[in-house]
Amino acid sequence: MSKPLISTAAPARWPDENPPVSLIGGGPGAWDLITVRGLMRLQAADVIVADHLGPTAELDKLVDLRGVEVIDASKLPYGKQVAQEKINQYLIDFARAGKKVARLKGGDPYVFGRGFEELRACAEAGIDCEVVPGVTSAISVPALAGVPITQRGVVHSFTVVSGHVPPGHPKSLTDFDALARTGGTISIIMGVKNGPAIAEALLDAGKAADTPAAVVQEGSTAAEKAVRCTLGTLGETLVRESIAPPAVIVIGEVAGL
Incomplete structure (x- = not known):
């Protein structure tokens, strides 16, 4: 396993005031083009719900994946599709179970992504959610x-x-x-x-x-x-x-x- 960019031996703390769900823009594809805040949220997560795009294939360079549940929520063009409603439910159910959830998306969550739909679903369920912008x-x-x-x-x-x-x-x-x-x-x-x-x-x-x-x-x-x-x-x-x-x-x- 490659050494993470920021050591996970003493992971960055996730302050108590931060929401249980983070919508993270993973950037254009290269693992080292994620933002520092996005990296910190990934390293503090109990569950990562990951899209096809972004640094999904190289998560081990960013996070010590031992003890972290990774959910494949890929939406491939004209191929495999995970229903948006199911993704929304993942975020809500894991948050209600007391898990810190990192929703890892490609690019930026709000540039032709479903980020706002996911934030709204969390809000309607009474789950606090934050947006971590990404490089589109x-x-x-x-x-x-x-x-x-x-x-x-x-x-x-x-x-x-x-x-x-x-x-x-x-x-x-x-x-x-x-x-x-x-x-x-x-x-x-x-x-x-x-x-x-x-x-x-x-x-x-x-x-x-x-x-x-x-x-x-x-x-x-x-x-x-x-x-x-x-x-x-x-x-x-x-x-x-x-x-x-x-x-x-x-x-x-x-x-x-």
Whole structure:
């Protein structure tokens, strides 16, 4: 077992005034990109309810797992799904049993995650819950691949978009016509499957085909793969390069820097 970043021989104390449930943003994937507070909460937990993303695969580098119950609450894209209601119940039941619960999520709990739903479920059950912010992949993964989301003199805004549903879908809440006109950087997460349709929607809305784009798969990990292309070739690039989740897609002038 690898030595944890902060020794667990004398673990950081969890003050009595802290809530029994912590919603922890685990960061973009690399185990050492979790926040210090997130690390402390993990080391003080009796139970870790862990998502697929974040540092889940390398928990032993952060925590002495002896005596800690780890619950797999993965939600894989178009694959294994643990019902949100069941996850909520885990948090409530363990907290009521007197356990300190660390709910480990990828990225940040509130960036296209279910963090607020879980906090609300705890509140409705009378369970105190805190949020420990995390490093979102939407910004950090492009940065690690050499793509700044903003750059002085190039862009004055950026938009983070969920690509979970395609343009035109009844459940889509994104105005792609307006998005194409902003002139800002577009960072898309959960968009591998629908990436070609998103690119087509932006092109149809008038965004130039030669707009630079970048795709970063498994960002921050040893398996990181980054490719550059244009908006016009984005769809074919995703297919040709066999891009698979998790990946971040960046569209805008900064992707050409």
